[in-house]
Amino acid sequence: MTEGMLVIISVLFIAAILTGILTKKNTKKNHTDHGVPFGCEENFALALDPCKDGKTLMYDLTTCRHCTRLQEFLQTHGVEYNDIVVDKYIGDARKEIVEKLKTYNPRASFPTVIFPDGSVVIGFRENLLLETIERLKQNA
Structure with missing residues (x-):
């Protein structure tokens, strides 16, 4: 050389x-030392205790096109939801969110939506989402 x-x-x-x-x-x-983006502490708490505020919760990624479609779908159908963008978190915070997500969706795939009644929809499954939204409206 x-x-x-x-x-x-x-x-x-x-x-x-x-x-x-x-x-x-x-x-x-x-981020905080724990890996939570500054200003997202409340969202982090919701990620670990979905629907505690009575709203639907969606786990998603910034790079997921199905997640974007689902966000638009929920907005179009008037569903109030909290959006947990998992890839914005780092370190221990992300690990904790993914572990919580796995309790609803063992594959930890995106998007995953948790409804206040405990129903879970994995992926952008329009018919199942519509059925769930209608059922929740009827029971409200």
């Missing part, structure tokens, strides 16, 4: 380390 190649490899190695350190700092800078 030439001296020039060693310099280039060293610079790339140092850059990779610094990028990793800076990325972690930037991520942690926006």
Whole structure:
């Protein structure tokens, strides 16, 4: 290996380390020590105790197109819901949310919706969602 190649490899190695350190700092800078994004403490509590406020709860991801469709569907049908965007949490907070999600959906797939009566709908299943929403309206 030439001296020039060693310099280039060293610079790339140092850059990779610094990028990793800076990325972690930037991520942690926006979260509590537990991994909850600042300003989302109340939502975190709801994620661990779904529907305690009487609203439907949806676990989703920012990158999930089915989640986006389901959000639009719930809004169109006038369903008030709390939105738990799991990939916004890091560390212990995310682990706790995923463990709670697994009690309703062992595969921890997205979206997962918990209704106040305890009904769970996994995925964007329009007919099942409509049936559940209608049943809840009739029982209200």
